[in-house]
Amino acid sequence: MTATLVRPAPEVVAERAREIHTALTGDPEIGRLERAVSQYTSDWDDFYGYPVIIEYDAVADAPGLFTEAIRAMAIKSAVWDLTGGDEQASELPLSVPVDTMTHAMMAQFSLLTRMMQRHSIQFVHMTDMEQGAAAWDHGDYTHQVYRAAFGPANDRYWIGADETERRRTVLDGVYGGIGVTERGKRVSIPLGVGDSTS
Template identity: 60%
Template sequence: MALKSAVYELTGDEVAAELPVSVPVDVSVHALTAQFTALSRVQQRTGRLFVHSTVNEHVVGTPWDVGDYTQQAYEAAFGPVDERYWIGAAEAEQRRRVLDERYESIGITERGMASEIAFAAA
């Protein structure tokens, strides 16, 4: 999120600030942004605006992959990425396909965006 915020501060462009990140890192970003009060306090204390736009994640066009701009910027700022969380695009897609099959078997489709589950009327 620090990198996204830095890009936003430099450009004022929310789409440009939506840097591609690995799936586990993106999930962590979503978990952090769900903690609105805590995140608001950190923003207030630091004077930095955290920028994340779920709507624009798909506008970026390319998934994160090993050695890209995001990784280069991250490593320049913080040191090497932890390979447990920075999983390349091909491996992430393969893992998602396995999950897609399992979820589809219980009626959850489109990577969790749709459901074929017939819920009973309340």
């Protein structure tokens, strides 16, 4: 039997999310965090997250994605606060590109730890809680809170579930031709002749 998630009303979460967002964007290290997450280039492989954005540009899209990720994390942190630390309720579905940017944020562990401690905020991100969960979509709980807290979502980055899957299917066809399959989990590209152990 699956337990039903109980989350606070979107308007209540939105109010707390705005408070958290204000604290985060006013933090003395917010600029450093933005620079750090924007520096992922060849060291960060991503086949199905950012590439679902049409004409994605790692440099040009970084500021917009960062804005959306900070807002998303503020919403998730607000749910955490208002549910007494319910991790399952707080692990809200996000649009795939926004979620990918939150992964880049989570990699800045020491910096995020300082920010959480300064503002008594708990960031929430657990991949095992995402498995089997519904994909983000227009009109869902996350979207309701977002609109109440920050107004209309940026359609470039908040891509609905069906359209995300359609774009990923297109990527499947492109990547499959070069040996990238299983949504990027398996890569079979000839890298040259030689001993595979060297």
